[in-house]
Amino acid sequence: MSLLSRLRRRRPPIPDGLWIKCQNCGEIIYSKTLIEGDKLCPKCHYHYLLSARERIALLIDDGTFEEHDGAMTPCDPLKFVDTGSYSDKQKNARKKSGELEAAVTGTGTMDGVRVALGVMDFSYMGGSMGSVVGEKLTRLIERAAEQRLPVIVVSASGGVRMHEAIIGLMQMAKTSAALYRLKEARVPYISVLTNPTTGGTTASFAMLGDVIIAEPKSLIGFAGPRVIKQTIRQDLPEGFQTAEFLLEKGTIDLVVPRPEMKATIVRLLRHLGCS
Numbered sequence: 001m002s003l004l005s006r007l008r009r010r011r012p013p014i015p016d017g018l019w020i021k022c023q024n025c026g027e028i029i030y031s032k033t034l035i036e037g038d039k040l041c042p043k044c045h046y047h048y049l050l051s052a053r054e055r056i057a058l059l060i061d062d063g064t065f066e067e068h069d070g071a072m073t074p075c076d077p078l079k080f081v082d083t084g085s086y087s088d089k090q091k092n093a094r095k096k097s098g099e100l101e102a103a104v105t106g107t108g109t110m111d112g113v114r115v116a117l118g119v120m121d122f123s124y125m126g127g128s129m130g131s132v133v134g135e136k137l138t139r140l141i142e143r144a145a146e147q148r149l150p151v152i153v154v155s156a157s158g159g160v161r162m163h164e165a166i167i168g169l170m171q172m173a174k175t176s177a178a179l180y181r182l183k184e185a186r187v188p189y190i191s192v193l194t195n196p197t198t199g200g201t202t203a204s205f206a207m208l209g210d211v212i213i214a215e216p217k218s219l220i221g222f223a224g225p226r227v228i229k230q231t232i233r234q235d236l237p238e239g240f241q242t243a244e245f246l247l248e249k250g251t252i253d254l255v256v257p258r259p260e261m262k263a264t265i266v267r268l269l270r271h272l273g274c275s
């Protein structure tokens with residue numbers, strides 16, 4: 001063994017949490033640059049997951065966010081158990097995310113424009129949509145229709161929460177119906193898709209935006225590639241569930257990097273007559 005490799009071996013390991021390896025490009029990143037910035041890899045600009053609160057801080061003017069329905073929590077009518085009980089999973093999710101549910105909703109201003117904002121938190125049970133996520137978003141949309149406030153929903157979700165079965169699935173229809181009423185009231189809705197936006201979330205409110213924006217390289221789809229391949233028995237095009245592919249096919253309207261997201265949304269809102 002050479003001296004260099006012996007010295008390398010004696011070097012203490014990188015402490016957890018101080019440096020991390022970029023999960024996209026492998027670059028070693030000083031974690032503080034991720035914590036204090038927009039959570040982008042400085043080398044490849046990979047967009048790391050943001051919590052709901054981080055997303056709100058990024059989009060909403062300081063001190064203007066007023067949360068709605070923050071205390072709403074789900075019940076467990078099916079007494080669902082898979083690898084553990086649903087209620088235990090909720091407790092763990094609360095501890096992990098610091099949130100009471102997978103969506104945070106409220107109102108605030110963006111560069112002075114008043115908006116109704118809903119943000120999903122992927123760290124709470126994969127941002128899954130159960131009764132509370134559906135109800136919070138529906139109330140957000142209904143209040144926004146009454147007050148004529150533009151709605152923005154930032155999705156990060158694995159889809160409908162299976163632990164609530166049909167009650168979870170019903171949220172797709174409920175949120176979609178609320179958005180139809182918002183459309184009838186001629187109030188704009190901007191949907192922001194982040195990595196990942198899949199399942200019943202994609203099949204309902206996430207794809208119903210008057211304008212649909214995605215963060216670069218986000219995974220966006222309904223079912224996973226394996227399921228689709230088995231169903232249609234065809235090879236799938238490379239990268240077919242990425243934001244860029246969907247933009248090329250016209251499914252979404254814009255791919256916007258995180259540092260430009262707020263300014264882009266504000267510009268759109270002003271174009272749409274919001275002030």
Ligand SMILES: [Zn+2]
Pocket residue numbers: 022023024025026027041042043044045046
């Ligand atoms: Zn990277």
